[in-house]
Amino acid sequence: MSGPTREDRLERLLGSPGPELTCEECFEQLDRYVELELADAQADEHVPGMRAHLRGCPACAEDHEALHALLAATDAPAAERPEG
């Protein structure tokens, strides 16, 4: 049986310090964040606190994974966006 390691468990229990988005803010920024990620455009600098939230919140992490996978599977939308 390969569950989470004890280190994972400890991290899940204790979370990590530092600023972090709420679930509502995370949902609000998710589309922009994923497009930035797929465009290799410093998503974490543009959306501070997102990475920390995704590490701490399994539910939002699932949503993030889903959107990332869907966009990656369909096309490369962010790259096609016009500037401005």
Next chain:
Amino acid sequence: MVVGTQSRYGRESASGPGPAVAVAPPHLDGEARRWVQRLRAGADGHEEAVRELHALLLKAARFEVGRQHARRPQFSPAERDDLAQQSADDALVAVLAKLDGFRGASRFETWAYKFALLEAGVAVRRHAWRGREVQLDPEAWGEVAARLQGPDDDAQMRELIAAVQHAIGAELSPRQREVLVAITLEDVPIDVLAERLETTRGALYKSLHDARAKLRGALALQGFEVGAR
């Protein structure tokens, strides 16, 4: 059945019912603006746009249900179809209600997808937990140390685990303990727990977040280094 759709997505835009006449949102680029204009009630091509949007949402919902099913096979084809359809329907309502909140920070399609993916993800997790009891045992936190211990822990790790156990007892409210144990040790999905406790993902996560901060604070006071590695 949609419970708490609004709270699940956070703030409602303060737009009210709004005019039926399409006003071009100046900040959106051509494609996005076309979507938003056509989706307004009473706009030219409204029904067709709604159908196109639903197709888009259904595609996303099917994708997510399929992804989850591939990871952990648990549904019949008919169940998968039902879950995807229901999720797309719920997402359609949410997207139309939130239309004025779309600021063009991403493509319109990307923005719409996230609603369908959220609905589908929540639906799958709740479906998977249907009929499973969520035990909120007020005493379960007492086993945290036992759950974390490993056979080859060194003294330092044993000390840390004991301190965590103690801090949970000393620093947290009974509710915080229950939420912490359910989510981080029992792996109850937050959305499932939120449904059972008749609250929202955001509210539950906040309670988890506050509990974690209290624990880290207490551990730091005792000289333990916890947190980002």
